[in-house]
Amino acid sequence: MKSNLNIKNILFVVVIVLLIIPQTRQPIQIWLNKGLALFSPSVTAKKDQQVIKDYNWILKSKTGHLINLEDSKGQVVFINFWGTWCPPCIAEMPSMQALYKDYKDKVEFVFISDEDHSLSNTFLKEKGYTFETFVPRTAYPKIFNVTSIPRTFLIDKSGYVIIDKTGAANWNSKAVRKTIDELLAEDL
Structure with a gap:
């Protein structure tokens, strides 16, 4: 019995040490979040759905091109x-890339990072992701009260x-794809 307790204590200390060391902390956190990312997000109940009233939001692409979310109205x-x-962002990226690959011509994808484009684009290139990322140039519309990331919105x-x-x-689950297909089929 005492031997089992000592092994458990040693394993606990090893895990704590691995989480403290920066080189091992992020891979462990990503691995744990990949387990959480197995689940599909839930559709918000109709009565709780908020509506975007202000689409006026300027974003800058890596090439310096400015876009306005206003141009996405009706999509x-x-x-x-x-x-x-x-780590949670990194964990969910493969599912987003798969979704983007199949829906990029039907859905307006807007990936936002406050980081410098050189950093985010190097990351995307190294991982083989093909979507573009944007940096905000004006304040977010009030509906996007983002206090932690990743934070994702699907808007009809x-x-x-x-x-x-x-x-x-x-984000590449059957449930999300079914929801998107239904939204695409709706008329305004």
Whole structure:
């Protein structure tokens, strides 16, 4: 019995040490978040859905091109706030890339990072992600009250926030794809 207790104590100390060391902390956190990202995000109940009233939001692409979210009005929009340093963000990126690959011509994808474009684009290139990331140039619309990342919004053609998810999720799930397909089929 005492031997089992000592082994458990040693394992606990090893895990704590691995989480303290910067070189091992992030890979462990990403691995743990990949487990959490196996689950699909939930659709917000109709009565709790907020609507975007102000689409006026200027974003800058890596090439310096300015876009306004206003141009996305009337479309299905997928907005993700993320960072290269964020383990849950990194954990959910493969599912977002798969979703983007299949829906990029039907859904407006807006990936937002406050980091310098050189840093975020180097990260995307190294990982083989093909979506573009943007940096905000004006204040977020009030509806995007982002206090932690990742934070992802799926918005219908009428401006209702159908999904509002904080934390890692499986964005390439059958449930998310079904929701997007239904939103794309809706008329304004």
